[in-house]
Every structure is written in structure tokens, then in C-alpha cells.
Amino acid sequence: MDIKKDSLEFWKQGYAAGYLEGKATRDLIALHIRNTLSNHCDGIMKYCQTLRQFIRDNVKWMIQQIMQNKEDQYWNQIALTLFQFKGIQDAYYHRKPRLKFELDLDVLSDSEEYVIEPLMMLQLHGDLKDLRYKFKKPKVPHKLFNKNNGHCSALVKLLPDHSDLFFAHVTWMSYSTMLRMQKKYKFKTGNAGQTYAFSGYPGTISSIDDFIVTSARLAILETTITNHNETLNNYITPQTIPSWIRTQAAQRTASTVKEWIDIFAKHNSGTYNNQWVIVDYKKFKSGQRMQDSELIYVLEQLPLITEHRDMTGHLLNSTYWPNYNRAYFPKIQIAMDMPTTVKNKGDWFSHDGAPRGKIFARDHKNVVDMDSMIRLMRSNNFKEDPLCRCNCTPPYSSDNAISCRNDLNDKNGIYPFDDLGFDDQGGTDVKVTNSHLIKSLQFTAIAGPTHDPLPVFDWNNDPFDGNVPHFGQPSRWT
Template sequence: MEKQSIRLCVLLLLLSTLASSVKTYQLQEATVYWDAAQKSVILKEEVMETDRGGAYGYFNDTLLLSGWGVLEICAGYGGVTQEDETTFFLAGYLEGYLTAGQMINHYSNMYPQLIKDEKVLNPLKKFLSKQDQWAREQVKLRRNSDPLWRHLGLILAQLDGLHAGAAQWAKTKHREPLSAFAVQFLNGVGDLLDLVPALTPRSNSSTGGASTFRMPGMGHCTALIKVLPGFENLLFGHSSWYTYAATMRIYKHWDFRVSDTHIATGKMSFSSYPGFLMSLDDFYLLGSGLLMTQTSIGVFNASLFSQLSPHSLLAWQRVRLANSMAHSGEEWALVFSKYNSGTYNSQYMVVDLSRVSLGHSIRTGALTVVEQIPGRVMHSDQTQALRRGYWPSYNIPFHVEVYNLSGYGVMWKKYGVDFSYDLCPRAKILRRDQAKVSNLSSLKHIMRYNNYKRDPYAKGHPCKTICCRNDLRPRRPRPGGCYDTKVTDYKMALQLVAEAINGPTTQGGLPPFSYVTDVLCLTSGNFTRLIFEFVRVGGGAYSVSNGEKKPRKRRALTDALARLPFVSNGFSPQMATTADDQREPADVAALSTNHGCHHHCNSNNNNNNNNNNKDSEAGESATSATTSATESGGGTASQSIGNGSVINPSGGSNGKWVRLNVGGTVFLTTRQTLLKEQTSFLYRLCQQQDLHSDTLHVTSHLTPLPQQVPPKHAHRVLCVRGAFNPDGLHDARRLMVNIGSSYSYGTEDQAEFLCVVSKELHTSGSGLGTEQSHKTKLFQIHGSRM
């Protein structure tokens, strides 16, 4: 077996991107308005005006905290009537402005993954330009006669807004803006998986000759839809497979009010990425009561790609159209099949919750399976499979015609059962283990499953299993595989709620994949580890039961803001080791009820007019920080934060919530979280019986405390620094460093000595003095050399 410490020189900018996220991590709120007279956008930051804004929302950059950033946007709910096209443009503009930095970084990460031969760049630009021009021409010609083209016009308006908003952010930051091609590139990443090879001279040919067959790259995803034996529940899971360079994740919640009566819903929650107006994975919970996911299909028969034409709609555009316009799986398939581009060829699964009655029946139409290859889109009702227990998906076509046309029959004959729909490794594993899935916890387990060293069906291969670890291959390892999982069940899906985790699986003791950069390369074997838990994301206002779709009273959307050990605009890496994925997700009350789309988003049905009608298990050692909302510290008067959770003003060991002020950045956390790491200095501070404040102020010795902060409540971290970041401790990265551990930022001469000064520092005037108490000296003795 080759040495595990291998150079993986393809994730060029990922870690530097993550590092930059630490410094800029924050919650951003904004509202945008359309100035009809000036035909321009007015943007207000740090405010969400729900009663007047054309679009409003927030982006919580919690990528390094939970593995997911969270974006929520409401559009069209302001007091001023606006055209649907304006609504979508403003929604795109707001998303572009709030996430532009992440878009730039993600583009930098993804470009080298797809453009490996610069010779393909010009043909690709020409294809995308022609396709965009053709689509816009069709919108102008047919928008008044065909709802499909009218709605495509809305999607293109959103894309234009995304580009404009990102450009405005770049202007304010004096950064180079993303080009129109870059925005097209980001949204077309899935399509480019097929389009780039089709435009590139083939060198990875397989059986049948270079002119006929090609060997596609890694399959993209595993999915499982499970119904319990008595129809007690429906479970829905998906794990994405792709390059680890794609792990900059954003979970998105959109709520757009649309006046067009042909639109089924303007509400959706989905896993996504910076700059994407779609999921890519795909994993969607829709306000129409539909759920959609997919796994990609490799097309070995390269001759099919001769049918590609820019006079078509890309897969991401057709997915958006079908998601918005369809009321059923059948309708979804019919919309999606129009103007097939033959790119991002996949098997799509659409579940219609209105056809499911728990404990009673699963009616025809509950599951529609749609498969696309160049020149062909097929669909069929597969509800009977759900009635029998489950539907699996693992990158191999189900429909015989699609299977044979795409070349799987030839591949099976030449290479064996790995290319068989019924007998490939994942088919056998899912057939064997799906019976063990009885709840969300067991669904998480199977979707993170990788026991390749012991499972006979895996044949010793880390990718012949449910959650691939391509980086663990003994020969020619690659930094890719299953890097996320999303799960939901019937009741959660009705509320557009899911649980999600980012990062490669560590199930069964597999080593965590870690990141370290040396400007050009990522090295596997001696790296920084980012290990996350499942977090709960989403919220909703739609109810589907007994075949009827009904609006329901909406609560503010809950998201990663409300589900993480730290609810903040700072950073705390999860330094957990390998753990089971059986535990429940972290669940903490929201920081503010202002974070989310509120009653204005819910005064209408999700469709506003329809009243009739790709892969990771990582440290899932969630420790719930939620305690009873009745905890108020021995009868002391309490005050509420967020959605009703309680802070004990008297603080001390009885207080539930703690505000952590780090260099002027306030974190909301709980004592339970702070007590989690028994060797951290925060643990020691929280153990002090005389801690009578619900706020801890932590700064560096170079950063003054705010004037209003009582000195007795100050806790200083002294950092003797090297040549970098001399302006003091402004991020929480060092807060959870264990005493006695090593946490290096650079070379030895740049290392830091961390010690903690107790709250008994004396002050002189408005400044902090340096007199040290006995506790101070004790903390210094146990300081960590970093």
C-alpha cells in the first residue's frame, strides 16, 4: 500500500478560502429596493425591512462553524407592487451581494477542476454564449404565449441580478468582479461535467474505440427513499460525491411571491453552493409538496454527444423550471424533458407528499423517476417500489432503454457486474441494509456508510460503497468522494426542514480527510481537520395531507443560526474525533427573531395562486446544547432571546445562555457548550462560582475593552505574536484550544504563546493594567505553546 501522506495538488485554493472565511465570518442582513424612476437598485445593509423591501434576507457565513453557510431570501413581499421579473432580479441581486466573496472563492476552486485543458475554454465560452443568447431570444418571442418561457425569463432575471449584485460588492471592496462567463460557469457546473468532455478531444476512451466510447469520471451521488413497513414514515436521503474542492456549502431558503398563476411554488429549501441558483446535488424540498433528488448517469456511448446543441436549455435551467411549475411528479417530468441539452445526465426522483398518507396508503404518483441522456428523457411511475419498501439510486440507469443507449450493457460485458443495475456494489449493500433503516438516525448511518475494508460487497475499494472515500485508495488516490449527506422525513419535509452534514465520512474509524496548503498544493496525511456534525436546516409554511395542499401558519425559518453550538459571527472549529452518526444534531435557539422571513412571507400560500389545485460523515458527535426553556436559575427573573430561550441575568453557574465578546465580536452560546472541552480556558472560566455575568469579554492584550464593560468581567488572552496578525485576537479560533495541545499557524518563529489572565485584572482609568493575581499565574503555567 502506498504511503498515506500523498500530495493532492488539485484543491488549490480551498484551505486559503476557508482561512479567509475565518476572518470575514459574520452574519450579514440586507434589504434591496427597486427604484423604478431611476431603474436602479437601492441596497440597505444591516437591516431587513419586511414591510417595504423588494427583497430582504441574510447570509450567515457559518461554513467553518457547522460546515454550512445559510442564506435566506424573501422577495416580492414588500408593500410596493412589483413585476415578477423585478422580484427575481432583486432576489438574485441580494444573493449576489451577500455571497460575492464566497462566489469568487468557489469559482477559483472549481475552475481548475473542470478546465484541465485550456484548449476547451474558447469552445466552452462560445457554447455557453450561444445558449444564453438563444434562450433570451426565445423568452422575448414566446413569453406571452408559453408559461415555460415566461418563467425562464424570471430565472434569467435572477441570474442577471446575481451577477449585478456580486459586481456591486466587488466595487465596494475594490475587488475584481466576476465575469458573466464566471457566473454562467458556476451555474453550469453540473452541465459542464458532460459539456467539457464533449468539447474536448477524447483521450480517456474505453472499449469500442475512441470514437465511440469514453470513460466518464466519478459517479455523482447516492440516494435512498425508504418507506417503513406499515407506512409509518417516509425517509429521504442523499449523499453527494464530487471533488473535495467543492465543499464550500450554502444551504439556501428562498421564498418568492409570484403572481403568475402557472407557477406552483416560489418557495424552496435546498443544499447548494456559492453563486449557484440551483442545488447541483440535487436535494430540494419544495413548497408545492414535492421533494426532488438525483444521482448522475455516466454516458459511455460518446456518440450520443454529437446531438448536443446550444439551442437547448441546460439541465440546471430545466430543473428550476420543473421545480417551480410542477404540481406533481408527472408534471415535473414533462416540464423537465423539454429542450433537453443532453448535459448533466442524471436519474431524478420526484416524491409527491400529497400522494402519501402515513399509516394508510401510498397512492400512484408518489414517486416519479426521470432519466436523461443526450437525445432522450424517460420517466415512469415507481410508486410500487416505495410500497415494497425502498427506492435506491447509485449512478446506474433504471430504464432499460436508457441503460443500453448510454453503454452500460457493453460495459457490463467487458468489466463485469460493477456496471449492473441489480448487482453493482451499492445495489447489493442497499438491498441488504435498507431493512435496518427505521428512523432518521439509521438513515444517516446508511447514507454515511463506508466499511470497505470488511464489507465483502465493497471488495476492498473505498468507493464501492454508499459513501465513497476516493482519497483512501491505495493506488492513485484522489481528493474526492462522498462529502455531504442530507436527510429528511415526511413530517420534516412538510415544513421544508432537513438535517445536513458537510465533510467526508469517518464512519467505522476511517481517518478524517484534512486540509493543509502550501500555496500550490494540498497535502493529505499531515493536515488541518474540519469535522462537523449534522445540523438542522430549513423551515416552512406549507402543509400537505390527504392529497390536499393547505397553507399553514408560518414560523420564522430556522436554520444553522438556530442549530449550532455557537450562534455568532465568529469561528469555532469542531475539534471532535471520529464519532457515530447516530446522535441528534446540535440544536440551539436562534439568536434573533429578526433572522428569517417573517409573517409577510407567510400571508400567502407558497404558490400564491394555487389554492385549488452530490458526498461524508464527519464527527457526528452532536451534543445538544438545548435545555428546557423553563430554566431560569432558581427563580431569578429571566429574559428571552430569539425564539423564547432564556438567559439568566444573574449569570453564574446557573445561567443557560452566555454572550461571548471576542475582540468586539459577540457570540451567543451556552455554558453546556463552553464546558464541553474540559481543558480549554473557557471551561475554567465557567467553573468559577463568582461569575455573575451572562457576558464573557475576551480580548487580546492589544485590543482595548469597550468603555462600558466592567473590568471585573474582562478575561484577557495574551498572545505573544510573531510577524503576522499583530492586531490582537479577533476570531474565536483559539478559544477552544486545549491546554497542552499544539495549534501552529506557521513556522516556529511565528508560533504563539497563549495564556489566560483571570478576570481579576486591575485597571487604571479606562485601560487595563497588567497586575496579575494568583489565578493569572496559574493559567500562565498551564499555557499552551503554539
């Protein structure tokens, strides 16, 4: 999506981009909603009504701040994103374009057509995980797969001779989400990151995965960390900005990793709690020894808390930074009550004991080029790899591999906790950029679950007996 006129106000640029995207991809959006949100509130109406009120209060607060701060650059960025969302909504619902400075979003209406407007639910995909915990979403009796999946694998790999720096991410998600899009937005805001490319989904403004490269030559990714401290959920309030909106403001305006962190941390919602990794490729000089600062930063977020650190020295010494859904910083580990979880459930839940951390430590040395990086990120030989073994029957789990295939776990197996068992979840892609591709905001991507040596994922051999919607997807993911 390319906005040509730099004279357009931010909010108009956002609305135009959203409207055109909504119109061009309406059919795909409808399929994605059908696959991921069908009957979402059936059997849990009280929870959905509570969630709806929270979302409405949150949107009202953001609109109020926008109207009170019309000259503030930060709130202009928030307005751009909300008007972009409004544009998608208007196009999706076949409305004529309305270029008025009014954020009359559908989520604020009293429509009885739906409990929560589905396009807003798509945007909130990541934030919803923590809102489910806050409002104690009950299990849905008629749904076979009730896990709140939020795992991913990621790796930053510096070649030992400093000839290249690879940046990769694998999304773990329900197989119902495999209608994918590679997007590029080009705004005319005058900001360093006004152009950015990312992996995404029909109808979503943020990446969700997240995997983004910007015109400031920043590369951004995350994997989710799970907060086990329920007390912190009290700090999730409507008077904050959801993660999906804060990421947009940060990636458009930041020219350095430190700027990205400062912008993203403002008005922390405490939802979609992740370990974020931001690399500034402007600091990377192929074949040269780099300074020990400002190449790579890591940020971890919980409600009320963010912790970040320049990890350039660590990367230069170890040549890799892995990211696999475990908090790294001791302050965050303690705040999220990780020590208690590890004590009660085992070392699998710790940073140092997680199988994927051990696999990355063992195998990152095999990365020598783009192909070998992709092989590592798509790797899964769970029946043979000793690091995928567990106290299970059978004695291994695909969930312990870099790119999981939990559809291949034994339906009748015995596992110490749900994460290791059979489920509608897998590594649904891989995305990799490097010092050459990012110059043109490009990355290599493969859609679909990993295979070789594993069987190809094929809906004709549906392991879920028709219980996972997949309209519009190819049958066989080779």
C-alpha cells in the first residue's frame, strides 16, 4: 500500500490505506474471520460481554486522547492507525469512503449483529491472550481445542566472520490461521520508518506474528512470554494503548533501537506480553568488527513493567540470540512468577531448561548461509532428536522442536502438561531477512507447516476430524 501525497494529514493517509486494503482483500478477510472467529462467543456470552465493554472503554479513552492532543506527534500516529482500521471497516462493510475526522468505530455501536465486532477481534489477536486471563475466559464445551496458544521460535545469527547477520522467526499458531499475506505499507509522514514490510493476515494492520522490517533498517520480532502472576492482571486497564497499536507508532517513527523501545513502552497495556528483539542493520558492517553497542536490543514486557537491555556485546561474543517464549531478564522472571512455575511444573518452563533453547545452542553453529538458516528454523525431527524427548508416552513431543507439528503428537498419548500433547497448533511459516535483503525491505518466507522428514500437512488427511475451519486454504502444504 503506497500513499503518494505527502500533503495528506496522517489520519487521512491511514484511512485511505485502510479503505483500499479492505476493498482489495475483502473476500480474504471474510474467509479469515470465518476460519478463526466462527461462533467465538457461543457458550461464553458473559465473558464476551465483559470483554466487549473493556474494548469499548479502551477505544473511547484513545479517541479522547487523540481529540485532546491534535498537535502531538505521538497521538497523530495513534490516530493514523485507528483511522486505518476505520478504513478497513468501512470498505469491508461496503460503506462509501468518509473522510471526516470522526472515529465512529463499529465496536462503539450497539449493533446486535455480533457481540464483539470481528475486525477488531482480528487486530486484538495477540492482546486477547492476556485479556482472556484477566477476565478468566472459560473453556468452551463444544470446542475440542481450548489452549491459548502463543508460541513462536526466533533467532538472530551473526556469522563468525561477520559477513552476514540473519534475522528469523517461525510463527506457531492454529492451522486455521494459514491464510497469510506479505504486506508493505508506504506512508508519507516524514518519519524514519514510514515504509515497512511484514508478515501478516487478511484484515490485520499489525503483523501479529510479529516480524517487521522498516525503512529505518530496523528489524523487529517477538515471541510471547506467559505471565503466571495473576496479581499483575489488575494493572491491565482501558486507559492504555494495546500492543497492536503501539507497535505501529514505534516502527513508523523510530530511527534507532532505543527510540523504538522508548515509543513502544509508552502507555503499556500489559497485553500481548512478549520478548521483543530489535536489530539496527545500520550498525552492521559486513566483514568488520562492530562496536559493542546499539546493534541489538531486547525488551520484555509485563503489565506495569518493561525491562530492556543492549545485547550487542552478548551477540558479538556468542554469535546468536535465541528467542523461544521464555523470559530472559531476572526482574521479569520474578515478576511473572516463573520460579514458582518451574518449581511446580519442571525445568521445561525455565529459560535455561527449555528444549528449544538447548537446540538453538547446539545447532546455531550449523548456520552458514540463508539455506542453512531456513533449515534450522524449519527443523523438526522430534522422534529422533534426544532434545525432543520428554516424560511422556510415547517418550517425545513435537512441541519441543524449533518448528512444531503438534498435529503429529499421539492423540491418545500421555503428557505431563497440555503443551506437549496433540493439538491444533504448528509452526505455520518461516521468515528470514539479512543484511542484503533488508536494504530493499525484503525477506524470504515459506508458508505452511514444516515437513521433511515429517509428513506433508494435508487437509485431505485431516487429523482434527473437521473441527478446524480452513476455508480458502490449499489442501496440501508442500
